[in-house]
Amino acid sequence: MKCTQYFSFIKQRPDRAVIKDEWILDTIKKPMKTEVQTDGRIRKWKFIEDVGRYLRVILTN
Numbered sequence: 001m002k003c004t005q006y007f008s009f010i011k012q013r014p015d016r017a018v019i020k021d022e023w024i025l026d027t028i029k030k031p032m033k034t035e036v037q038t039d040g041r042i043r044k045w046k047f048i049e050d051v052g053r054y055l056r057v058i059l060t061n
Contacts, residue, residue, distance in 0.1 A: 001025065004060065019055065023048050027057045 001021055003011075010016055023046075031044035032054075042059040 018051065023050075023055055024057055027055050028059070031057075 001024065011019065027044050027046040031046050033045045035043045037043060037058075040061050044057045044059070045054050046057075047053075048055050
């Protein structure tokens with residue numbers, strides 16, 4: 001999966017290390033909500049049952 005250097009760095013944090021790539025891909029493919037930011041980036045959300053929280057994925061152009 002292609003990602004930014006920022007995300008690669010942040011994913012090393014203990015609170016982000018639990019995020020699975022399959023959750024990210026599923027959020028991109030089947031989001032509950034999608035929103036376009038003013039700068040053109042796209043936000044997608046999905047509720048992740050395994051952890052009982054929402055995951056937000058931000059896609060760049």
